[in-house]
Amino acid sequence: MLTPLPPALAIVPPNRPLVGRVSPPGSKSITNRALLLAALANGTSRLTGALKSKDTVLMAAALQQMGVTVDEPDATSFVVTSAGRLQAPEGPLFLGNAGTATRFLTAAVATVDGEVIVDGDEEMRLRPIGPLVTALQSLGIDATSPTGCPPVTVRGKGSFGSGRVEIDAGLSSQYVSALLMAAPLGEGPITVALTGKDIGARGYVDLTLAAMRSFGASVEQLDPGTWLVQPTGYRATDLLIEPDASAATYLWGAEVLTGGRIDLGVAADAFTQPDAAAQAVIAQFPDMPAVIDGSQMQDAVPTLAVLAAFNNQPVRFVGIANLRVKETDRIRAVANELNRILPGLGTEEGDDLVVAADPELASKLVGRNSGIKIETYHDHRIAMSFALAGLRVPGIVILDPACTGKTYPAYWDMLAGLGVELVPA
Structure with a gap:
């Protein structure tokens, strides 16, 4: 992997299922x-x-x-x-x-x-x-x-x-x-x-x-x-200390986005952390429910929101007002960055987040000439969740990728280990 990490990192869609064994970091x-x-x-x-x-x-x-x-x-x-x-x-x-x-x-x-x-x-x-x-x-x-x-x-x-x-x-x-x-x-x-x-x-x-x-x-x-x-x-x-359930959401997300199989070495029902509840929602992709209550799995919401962009129906996230006082205002940040991918994809409605969803999103964006630079706001969860979009959408560039060191220092090594090509941008 690239050490130190560059100021920006482009993700090349693998165009194949991601398969492998990954041990998430500790909680x-x-x-x-x-x-x-x-x-x-x-x-x-x-x-x-x-x-x-x-x-x-x-x-x-x-x-x-x-x-x-x-x-x-x-x-x-x-x-x-x-x-x-x-x-x-x-x-x-x-x-x-x-x-x-x-x-x-x-x-x-x-x-x-x-x-x-x-x-x-x-x-x-x-x-x-x-x-x-x-x-x-x-x-x-x-x-x-x-x-x-x-x-x-x-x-x-x-x-x-x-x-x-x-x-x-x-x-x-x-x-x-x-x-x-x-x-x-x-x-x-x-x-x-x-x-x-x-x-x-x-x-x-x-x-x-x-x-x-x-x-x-x-x-x-x-x-x-x-x-x-x-x-x-x-x-x-x-x-x-058990593995980190919030980190596991990125692996579950990568699995369903690519149709792959990633063995975490621990079953979802073995976690005691609240974010593990996201696995049951992720398992429904691309038919995740129209309304998702994120109140008891707050750190998983950015992951779920990125998946929702590729869902078969729009998704409204409720119970997430607390996301406004995290490392950044995550409701606004997620909406902003979804709209960088495709205008109108993310909308704030009060303290709800509405993701328009487009199962044909990836194919619509093939062949464009320039990359989409994702602002991460010094927020590790924005960086890691939007990296998942890059598994399907060509040209996703993550700014300040080193911010993932806050909770998952080996995140980019993990993706590279699964065969995802990462290019300094």
Whole structure:
């Protein structure tokens, strides 16, 4: 493969089924949860099958700033040794545009005895964190965020307090997960309660609870929107991390677009991550349903939207308002880039995304003279999903292909390994 990656990469349609065996990288969601919980546990934890990408490396570096030892004995393992408490770092924690790391650490650093500044890049500084800061303040934690986005300054007193904390999770389930993971370090039991019924991707809260219990936490779900967490702290453990379901969606998509067969080494129903639900929708291609609710598989929506461009009927994506506050406004980004391929292919209707669909799309675009440059907005999921369009449409050029390093550093190697020709553009 090309190293380093060029500024732009053209994808040559293979014109044949893609067949092979691909092992998806480890789950980003579980890796970042496990890294944090291991850092909050007293002892040494071994995390295997982990993802090594920009987001997880930033999380590991931030933990190291706070006195945690993080070793990397091989390409898919972290060995985390901690005294069970985070120490005040000498400078701000810089987390790039890693939403999970930023939200999780904003709550966790409240257990530090001292001041911590949680910050990110220009894109992260536009992503809302106000509801989480307000929830921390209700626990008596000194947390401030003048813009409602990072940077956040937290002046901790060595504990997470006790009592009841309410959170509006309409924008992100990560706020709930952040509070839940910090709660076992409280002075007493902590009740975490939703202020409304809406919660972005509830399945990710289930991932959080499973990870917490693996590290010895005691969490009781009192009702669908309330959890009681005991002040048990965490114990070090060894954890095998499952493959990334969001990454798997690109492989499932490549399979159906080319009529191929790609063995992932893991069945779709073996995943515990919410994005695995996308496989059942992808399996219906080219007859995916006219309406797809993306609320519980948000990271899979860009993949599904690109597939919808080749579907036999138009597709409306609903329940996806939260996509506007991801690494970029993904509703707008997906619509814009679909329209670069063919004007009118993607339309925003409120917070819905409508994909017009054209099963003859590829043949209509054969023979054109110039490539279509896909703007990726520094968003790994836009790059990876629109690369799938290039498996059928001639002339697709992905700008800033290196942005896939955020969660899938080997993405282009994977495509090349399946026989897809990639050309610097």
